[in-house]
Amino acid sequence: MNLSEKTICIVKATAPVMAECGEAITRHFYQRLFSHHPELLNIFNASHQKTGRQQAALAAAVYGYAAHIDNPGALSNAIQRIAHKHASFNVNPEHYPIVGEHLLAAVAHVLGDAATGEILEAWGEAYHFLANIFIEMEESIYQESEGQKGGWRGTRTFRVTRKVKESDLITSFYFEPVDGKPVADFKPGQYIGLYITPENSVNRCIRQYSLSDASNGKSYRISVKREGSGDIQGHISNYLHDHVQEGDAVELSPPAGDFFLDTRNQSPVVLLSGGVGVTPLLSMLNTLTASNISEPVRFVHSAINGSVHAFFDHVSTLAEQRDNIEQIVFYDQPEEGDQNYDHAGRTDLNLIREQIEIPGAHYYFCGPLGYMNMVNETLLGWGVPPANIHYEVFGPHKNI
Numbered sequence: 341m342n343l344s345e346k347t348i349c350i351v352k353a354t355a356p357v358m359a360e361c362g363e364a365i366t367r368h369f370y371q372r373l374f375s376h377h378p379e380l381l382n383i384f385n386a387s388h389q390k391t392g393r394q395q396a397a398l399a400a401a402v403y404g405y406a407a408h409i410d411n412p413g414a415l416s417n418a419i420q421r422i423a424h425k426h427a428s429f430n431v432n433p434e435h436y437p438i439v440g441e442h443l444l445a446a447v448a449h450v451l452g453d454a455a456t457g458e459i460l461e462a463w464g465e466a467y468h469f470l471a472n473i474f475i476e477m478e479e480s481i482y483q484e485s486e487g488q489k490g491g492w493r494g495t496r497t498f499r500v501t502r503k504v505k506e507s508d509l510i511t512s513f514y515f516e517p518v519d520g521k522p523v524a525d526f527k528p529g530q531y532i533g534l535y536i537t538p539e540n541s542v543n544r545c546i547r548q549y550s551l552s553d554a555s556n557g558k559s560y561r562i563s564v565k566r567e568g569s570g571d572i573q574g575h576i577s578n579y580l581h582d583h584v585q586e587g588d589a590v591e592l593s594p595p596a597g598d599f600f601l602d603t604r605n606q607s608p609v610v611l612l613s614g615g616v617g618v619t620p621l622l623s624m625l626n627t628l629t630a631s632n633i634s635e636p637v638r639f640v641h642s643a644i645n646g647s648v649h650a651f652f653d654h655v656s657t658l659a660e661q662r663d664n665i666e667q668i669v670f671y672d673q674p675e676e677g678d679q680n681y682d683h684a685g686r687t688d689l690n691l692i693r694e695q696i697e698i699p700g701a702h703y704y705f706c707g708p709l710g711y712m713n714m715v716n717e718t719l720l721g722w723g724v725p726p727a728n729i730h731y732e733v734f735g736p737h738k739n740i
Contacts, residue, residue, distance in 0.1 A: 383546065637666070639659070
């Protein structure tokens with residue numbers, strides 16, 4: 341079933357209003373949603389609610405949908421990315437009518453008399469059309485996860501078998517399933533959903549963490565940065581660092597995510613990371629190494645200094661063993677005694693252009709938003725085709 345021309349015209353015409361009032365609408369929407377359905381606090385990330393990132397992301401998504409409603413193909417990548425996020429949170433079809441009801445109520449509340457019955461009817465039709473797209477796509481993801489060897493649907497109980505400090509801020513956690521059965525392979529760059537209820541938390545918390553090693557069919561590894569300091573700390577990252585120990589049990593959802601290395605493409609690869617953005621790229625590097633790729637591989641990492649730089653020795657060992665792998669390190673503020681870096685100061689890719697501008701190369705990058713914007717703009721400025729540029733934003737979806 342397609343949208344009516346009348347609905348398309350109304351939604352398209354009201355898109356500017358959504359751009360202007362979008363965040364006011366989404367703020368009211370979340371307040372209303374949680375007051376009527378507090379059980380949904382077990383799905384949504386409370387930290388992203390407090391910072392406003394979730395409200396801003398939803399507002400941007402609503403406007404993007406309205407602006408391109410006559411050309412839904414332009415939204416296919418964003419829809420796929422969000423669907424993978426939803427699948428990791430185990431969003432189900434019954435959630436969509438609830439969200440639609442309160443989203444339309446929020447539109448009516450914020451816009452007041454401007455939200456005529458005709459406008460609300462059009463937006464209701466548009467919402468349900470998009471909801472059905474998500475439901476079908478998410479069911480496909482669930483079936484794929486469940487159908488492969490070692491796969492499952494929903495959550496599965498794992499035990500922490502190792503906890504390894506990688507730097508002053510990053511610690512790795514190794515998980516093996518308590519049922520002793522195989523675990524599903526994943527595409528290098530994907531993440532898993534970790535479900536946990538800290539002792540001091542009323543609600544269950546779900547966090548998505550990139551898998552930081554290659555698939556092995558037996559276990560998973562994530563590498564978590566301790567976020568924040570003082571009174572402003574990442575609730576779950578600090579809980580993992582301080583309280584989760586070897587032998588503890590956690591619930592995991594299957595690997596998901598549309599940011600991953602295309603292992604079928606035998607081309608040069610440049611991996612660029614800032615801080616904990618190294619985690620998905622490390623999975624890519626380890627996978628490339630295991631596959632004995634002969635094409636050039638460049639691993640460019642940026643850290644504040646040596647105390648927070650994780651996995652340097654591991655990457656150095658790989659680079660020493662293989663002629664096609666080269667590691668390049670930037671330290672923003674190297675400390676006395678730091679030696680494991682090539683360039684000091686803010687990351688400037690033009691300094692290493694000769695090393696990483698390789699014909700036909702695909703570029704994968706992850707890190708803080710400012711870092712990723714810089715990388716993206718630099719690569720486009722060099723003339724790298726957009727199809728060869730791949731990135732992931734941690735947290736709510738955002739285009740850069």
